[in-house]
Amino acid sequence: EAGVAQSPRYKIIEKRQSVAFWCNPISGHATLYWYQQILGQGPKLLIQFQNNGVVDDSQLPKDRFSAERLKGVDSTLKIQPAKLEDSAVYLCASSPLGQLVSYNEQFFGPGTRLTVL
Amino acid sequence: AQSVTQPDIHITVSEGASLELRCNYSYGATPYLFWYVQSPGQGLQLLLKYFSGDTLVQGIKGFEAEFKRSQSSFNLRKPSVHWSDAAEYFCAVGVRGSQGNLIFGKGTKLSVKP
Numbered sequence: 001e002a003g004v005a006q007s008p009r010y011k012i013i014e015k016r017q018s019v020a021f022w023c024n025p026i027s028g029h030a031t032l033y034w035y036q037q038i039l040g041q042g043p044k045l046l047i048q049f050q051n052n053g054v055v056d057d058s059q060l061p062k063d064r065f066s067a068e069r070l071k072g073v074d075s076t077l078k079i080q081p082a083k084l085e086d087s088a089v090y091l092c093a094s095s096p097l098g099q100l101v102s103y104n105e106q107f108f109g110p111g112t113r114l115t116v117l
Numbered sequence: 118a119q120s121v122t123q124p125d126i127h128i129t130v131s132e133g134a135s136l137e138l139r140c141n142y143s144y145g146a147t148p149y150l151f152w153y154v155q156s157p158g159q160g161l162q163l164l165l166k167y168f169s170g171d172t173l174v175q176g177i178k179g180f181e182a183e184f185k186r187s188q189s190s191f192n193l194r195k196p197s198v199h200w201s202d203a204a205e206y207f208c209a210v211g212v213r214g215s216q217g218n219l220i221f222g223k224g225t226k227l228s229v230k231p
Contacts, residue, residue, distance in 0.1 A: 004160070042121070042207050042221025043161070056218060091160060106219065108153075108160035 002026065004109035006092050012115045018080035021112045025073070025094030031055075033106060034067055034077050035091040043091055049075065079114075087116045119144045121210050121222035129228040130198050138193040138225050140208030149211030150191040151219065152182055156204045164206075167191065178202070203229045 005024040013019050025032050030051050035043035046065065048055040052072040060067070064083070069075040079086055093106040120143045130136055142148060149168055153161040165176025172184040182193045191208060205226045209219045 040223065042209070042223050043219075044221070045218055048218065093161075105163055105166065108162070110158065110160045 004092055004094055004107055006090075006109040006112055008112055009110065010113050010115075012117065013082055014117050015084055016081040018078065019082055019114060020079075021077045021090050021092075021114075023075045023077070023092030023109060025075075025092070026107055029094035029096055029107070030072070031095045032069055032075050033093040033095075034075070035093065037089040037091055037111070039088070046077070082114075082116045084116050087114055089113050119148070119210055119212055119220050121208050121220055123206075123208055123222035123225050125225045126223070127226045127228065129230060131230045132200050133197050136193075136195045136198045136202070136227070138206050138208075138227070140191045140193065140222060141189050142191065142208075142210045143189065144210055144212075147186070150182075150184060151209040151211065152176065152180070152191075152193050153207045153209060153221075154178075154204050155207065155224075161207065164193070198227075198229055200229045200231065203227055 004026055007022050011019055032049045034046045036046050037043040046060045047057040047067045049069045052069050065079055067075060067077045077090060089111040091111045092109045095106045122141045124139050151166045152164040154164050155161045164180050165174050165182055167174050167184045175181050180193060180195050182191055184191050205224045207224045208222045212218050
């Protein structure tokens, strides 16, 4: 079974530029997550999708970050304009269809390392 | 608010020695608890998880963890460390009813001496 795919693996941009990351979850996984992992810290959830609907985007800086999952499969995360503090690894994860009374394992992709100069 | 504390930023152990990585959580109810491992340039891989029942859980690669409610802890252990275990380890709390949100600790980097 193929894992979670992410691209690009590395990206270097200058501040105020825009950037987009792509994620393709494991086939059949309805739930998709984007995390931000700053150096020396654990991952922090940015946004969670269930199919093509947003479940939680409370920690997404909506003035500059946006994400979509139009067909309920792959997803893109965009930053516009980027700031120096956005330098981090952006991880995508997916899990099978969730139920309110259960908890499903999240499977992580390799991440995209963003450097903002 | 829920939080996870991993008090050790960096631990070095000799190959073949035993290992214990500490994790304390703050949560108002019984949490879902996880340990993940991250090798350089890789995503996170689940080592083990605790949902309910037996408080000693077994995971992959010879790891185990024990949930201690009285201490709000979920420490990770391995009786004999291999050089390939060198990586960063993250403890995480899953919030019940959140449909999957994980709150991670800051991680413990494990180095293994030959």
